[in-house]
Amino acid sequence: MQNSEIRNLKVAVIGGGFGGAAATVFLDKLGADVHLYEQAPATGEVGAGIGMRPPTVEAFRAWGIFDAMASVSSASDYFEILTGAGEPILREEWPKKHEYAQENKTRLIHRADFIDTFINHIPAERLHLGHKMVSVTDHGDSATVTFDNGREVTADLVISAEGIRSTVRAQLFADVQPVFAHAHAHRAVISADDTYGMVTDDNFRMYQGDNGSLVYFLPLRHRNQVSFDITAPSDDDSWRPDVTVDQIAGLLDGFDERLQRIARNLDPAAVTSRGVYDIDPIDTWHSDSVVLIGDAAHAMLHHQGQGANQTVQDSSALAEALQESDSVQSALALYQSRRKPTTDALQRVSREEWDSKEGLKTAFPEKASID
Ligand SMILES: Cc1cc2nc3c(=O)[nH]c(=O)nc-3n(C[C@H](O)[C@H](O)[C@H](O)COP(=O)(O)OP(=O)(O)OC[C@H]3O[C@@H](n4cnc5c(N)ncnc54)[C@H](O)[C@@H]3O)c2cc1C
Structure with missing residues (x-):
């Protein structure tokens, strides 16, 4: 047109x-x-982080909002998968990072900053x-x-x-x-100071437990924070399950002791628990x-x-x-x-x-x- x-x-x-x-x-x-x-x-958005992949970052460049997104995010080189106990399994560079005119690293962002950055670019009279x-x-x-x-x-x-x-x-x-995936996701954003030294760089890590629980550990170092997400099997298909911090911590039996301590210390008011669904x-x-x-x-x-x-x-x-x-x-x-x-x-x-x-x-x- x-x-x-x-x-x-x-x-x-x-x-x-x-x-x-x-x-x-x-x-x-x-x-x-x-x-x-x-x-x-x-x-608004729940307290959690997200990784904006290289093609998404390229879209930000194309539409003139890269600088705004970059100012509220950290650049990450790779994704690493470890056992629950913390033994490295593999690490891999983010796909497509080098496929553009400029290198596009994945950028780690808080969901609230992500939505706010878009909304700040919308003229007020166009938002209802x-x-x-x-x-x-x-x-x-x-x-x-x-x-x-x-x-x-x-x-x-x-x-x-x-x-x-x-x-x-x-x-x-x-x-x-x-469609219910028979899983719950429990998410919170916590201070990097409360992670027992686990935040050492800007890379996203997933800890894979023998009991089916997964921990997604996504640093937001520009905020001195970490997005801490436990996804675990459950047959309770509530959209917003009612789960205590003790129950959440119990999902990490056998995990690295530091991850277990982080879970035990979660502020219940800061945790968002959701049933996991797709279509x-x-x-x-x-x-x-x-x-x-x-x-x-x-x-x-x-x-x-x-x-x-x-x-x-x-x-x-x-x-x-x-x-x-x-x-x-x-x-x-x-x-x-x-x-x-x-x-x-x-x-x-x-x-x-x-x-x-x-x-x-x-x-x-x-x-x-x-x-
Ligand atoms: C636990 C979890 C972790 C995730 N992690 C990641 C990740 O790491 N990376 C990633 O890329 N994605 C992730 N996702 C997926 C991501 O959150 C969703 O794909 C994304 O939010 C979808 O955006 P959307 O705008 O399509 O829909 P939504 O974010 O659901 O937004 C829909 C909006 O429409 C509004 N709305 C609904 N009905 C109406 C109506 N009738 N009239 C007016 N407004 C209405 C709602 O209020 C809402 O604001 C995750 C999802 C979950 C559950």
């Missing part, structure tokens, strides 16, 4: 998580008339909090969304970024239900004027650390497809054709168990399946 056509394009983005916020920033930079609608009264979308209708060359506050908005393009429990996906595309791949992400991005389209388990990364890469690919195509409809088809093979593969690989110490050949099993 010509720049003048994009400037006349009215876009409604539903959901102010990483995907919706990124799409709003990128389309605003293209000059589109884009507005973001979020159900919550404020944007307290807007819970309840229905969507595609008219062909436009779509109308209604909100629970009675407001109705018609746009040339509606982007659904409402996450794993997307209403738009259920109403227009596929009535798939989230099965769905066939179609778009109609004429409505499109899914992020978890709404392809929620995946967190074991490959890819969900938020793919969400941002979707937003970037969608903005690029609008620039390259001659209509919204053809842009949506182009976007899906470019993105879906990758996310289908990641959904599949993310469901696979980590191989045991002896069988583990790579820290990035997705490399065999995606470009």
